[in-house]
Amino acid sequence: MSADTDEMDYYTPESIPAVQRRLATTDGFTKVLAGGQTLSLLVRQGLVDADALVDVGEVPELSGVTVSDDSAEIGATTTYAALRADALTDRIAVLDDACSVVGDRQVRTMGTVGGAVCHADPALDVVAALLCLDARVTVGSVAGRRSVPIEDFLVGHMRTDLADDELLESLTVAVPGAQSGTAYEKYAPVETTWATVGAATWLTIESGEITDARVALTAVGDTAVRSPGVESALVGETASQSTLAEASERVVEDIDPIDDGAASAAYKREIAPTIVERSLAQSLERAGESR
Amino acid sequence: MKISFELDGKETTVDVPPDRPLRDVLRNECEARSVKSGCDSGRCGSCTVLMDGEAVKSCLVLAGKVDGRTVSTVAGIEEGSLGHDIQDAFEEHAAIQCGYCAPGFVLSAVSTLADDPEVDRADLREALAGNACRCTGYEKILDAVSDVAGEAGDTEAGND
Numbered sequence: 001m002s003a004d005t006d007e008m009d010y011y012t013p014e015s016i017p018a019v020q021r022r023l024a025t026t027d028g029f030t031k032v033l034a035g036g037q038t039l040s041l042l043v044r045q046g047l048v049d050a051d052a053l054v055d056v057g058e059v060p061e062l063s064g065v066t067v068s069d070d071s072a073e074i075g076a077t078t079t080y081a082a083l084r085a086d087a088l089t090d091r092i093a094v095l096d097d098a099c100s101v102v103g104d105r106q107v108r109t110m111g112t113v114g115g116a117v118c119h120a121d122p123a124l125d126v127v128a129a130l131l132c133l134d135a136r137v138t139v140g141s142v143a144g145r146r147s148v149p150i151e152d153f154l155v156g157h158m159r160t161d162l163a164d165d166e167l168l169e170s171l172t173v174a175v176p177g178a179q180s181g182t183a184y185e186k187y188a189p190v191e192t193t194w195a196t197v198g199a200a201t202w203l204t205i206e207s208g209e210i211t212d213a214r215v216a217l218t219a220v221g222d223t224a225v226r227s228p229g230v231e232s233a234l235v236g237e238t239a240s241q242s243t244l245a246e247a248s249e250r251v252v253e254d255i256d257p258i259d260d261g262a263a264s265a266a267y268k269r270e271i272a273p274t275i276v277e278r279s280l281a282q283s284l285e286r287a288g289e290s291r
Numbered sequence: 292m293k294i295s296f297e298l299d300g301k302e303t304t305v306d307v308p309p310d311r312p313l314r315d316v317l318r319n320e321c322e323a324r325s326v327k328s329g330c331d332s333g334r335c336g337s338c339t340v341l342m343d344g345e346a347v348k349s350c351l352v353l354a355g356k357v358d359g360r361t362v363s364t365v366a367g368i369e370e371g372s373l374g375h376d377i378q379d380a381f382e383e384h385a386a387i388q389c390g391y392c393a394p395g396f397v398l399s400a401v402s403t404l405a406d407d408p409e410v411d412r413a414d415l416r417e418a419l420a421g422n423a424c425r426c427t428g429y430e431k432i433l434d435a436v437s438d439v440a441g442e443a444g445d446t447e448a449g450n451d
Contacts, residue, residue, distance in 0.1 A: 010292050010309035010355040033353065040351045041332060043310050053309060055355060104421025105399065106339060106348045192420045193334075 009052035016140065016169060019056055023165045024142045026052050032167060033057070034077050035110035037103070038119040062114075062169065067091075073138075074171045076114025080126070081105075083113060091175055093286055094182035094200050098129035101184070104192045114168045117150070120160045120223065123194045123262070127154070128224040129184050131216035132200035133173035141166045154223035179211075180204040181286030185279035186218070187271060189262065195219045196262040197272050199251075199279040203239070205287045210234045210243070215276060220255035220268055227254040230276060239284055248277035296357045298323065299367025309355030314338040316354045317362070325366045325394045329423070336422030339395035340364050346402035348421070365394040373439075374401045380435035388426030396422045400436045408443035415440065 009026070013019045023030060028051030033039055035057070042048040056062055062077040065086045072088050080099040083089055089096035102108055102116075102125050116124045117137065127150075135150040139162060150171070153161045162168060176182050186198040198218030204211045213234035215227040233247035257268035295304040298321055305320045317323040317340065329335035331350055338349040341363040342356075368374035377400045380386070387393050396419065403410055403418040410418065415436055416429075424432060 007292070008308055008310055012355075012358075033355075036353050036356065037333065037351050040310075040312065040353050043353070044312065044331070050310070053353070053355065057356065103333070104336070105403070105418050106336065106346050106421045107333065107351070109345045110347050110351065 008050065010055065011052065012055045012058045014058050014060075016059060016061055016167065017142075019054060019059060019167050020140060020142045020165070022054050023167060026054070028052060030054060030164070032118070034112040034115035034118075035079060036115075037107050037111040038115065038121065038124075056167070067175065070175050070177065072173055072175050074113055074173065076117075076168045076170055077112045078114070080108035080111050080113070084108070088175075092133065092173065092182060094129045094132055094184045094202065094283075095126070095173075097184035098125040098186075098198075098200065101125055101186045101188075113171060117153070117171065118160060118162060118168055120154055120156075120158050122157065122221055122223050122225075123219040123260070124224075125184065125186060125195060125198050125218055128198055128200040128216040128218040130171060130173060131224045131226060132182065132202050132214045134214070136172045138169045138172065139163075139166045140169050145169070147172070151226070157222040176202060177204070179206055179287060181283040181288070183279045183282035183286060185275050185282065187275050194260075194262050197257075197268050197275045199272075199276045201276070201279040201283045203234070203280060203283040203287050205239045205284070208239055210237050210239050213247075213280075215251070215280070217251070217255060217272065217276070219260070219262065220257040220272060222256075225254060227251045227276070229253040234280075239287075241281065241284075244280040244284065245277050248273040248280060251276045292355060294354055294358045296359065297361040299362075299364055305354075307354050309353060311354045312350045313340070313352040313354050313357055313362075314349035317349060317364070323364050323366060325364050327391055327394060329391070334423065335392070335395075336399065337392050337395045339398045339422065341398055341402060344402065344405065346399045346421075363398070365397050368397070368401075373404055374398075376439050376442075377401060377404070377436060380438045381432070384431050384435035384438065386427060386431040386435040392422060392424045392426075396424065396432055400439070404436070404440060404443070408440065410440050412437050 030052045031050040033055045063075045066073045137153040195218045200216045202214040213231045215230045229250035257265040292309045317326045327337035329337035333351045
């Protein structure tokens, strides 16, 4: 069978260096396979016709969470289910919220956080959550390792800064402190389906004043996007429902939705401020909770 | 590529391209026709199987992934097992009409109850959201699985 030219090579390396050696030496179009929840559809639709698949599911050090004081490193093949089950998501509500609304139980069992970031579909909920957490993406190859802000890693619609011989190893995120609250709010016409609009938010409140605000959105542009308009309208203001409502209106400055399978661009534009406001209200409530 | 796995307790080896959907391999090479084919896009859940005990959608799992693992379908459910209790409850509650979605629902329920034997109805609704049924309106399915979860709760309470 190996002489068959249609036969695809399938590798299951068991360490990060072994994956990277494989990526450096394999000829033809080689694709890294994690949980396969998005890749398998692309394969079936004929959009990905790889000569070789490198299944990274057997690499122990790619999976799991390491927490230090104010940051956490999430392994690329950590599944949504594993991340929700980890104590980290008790401290980062926006990640728990986002992971809980991805697809369904079956998809969350297999789907991985790193897979979502590499797939870079702007409709993937967890990517906006990571953007809101100022995530840094660690990628490596046999030539070495580099760390890139997720904003720079996401270069376009389903396009990333990952080179053919590089592997996404982990994501490093900020862990909110006691004065901060975070949330992810998603609107989708049917539970378990793709977001029409999603909003990941972070608010830090000190003595009633908003001192830090981060807003990132799902499904309203080529990539997950931040909203500097909303963020700047919040920082320095008194934390109140009316402040949040007023600032949320500015989200339309920063989004560029297209008509997609979920809704028209006009509809997304119409509901985006409401989704942002709901998410901010949740973050504000959580910032008030003692943790 | 030669792929070996345990299917419903039997060692199985197939020689298929590794990027074939597991569902196709199960239905064709393995003749496991209780694994249904519905939407072919990861939405409907009728192709759900257990991989190492966890419910997954076999149309979204590339065949290469199951090498060395175990795969369970409803055909492998044994008398006296949790799966059998769930099947009985489906029958008692008339949670089946056309039956096409039932194998997927039963396996999702097995996986859910194995993790949380006393799961409440709200969590159950979320856990089964990946399976679509076009006949029953879901309530009878939730009744059936809740009944099994309730019994687990009662048994637990009885032991206290």
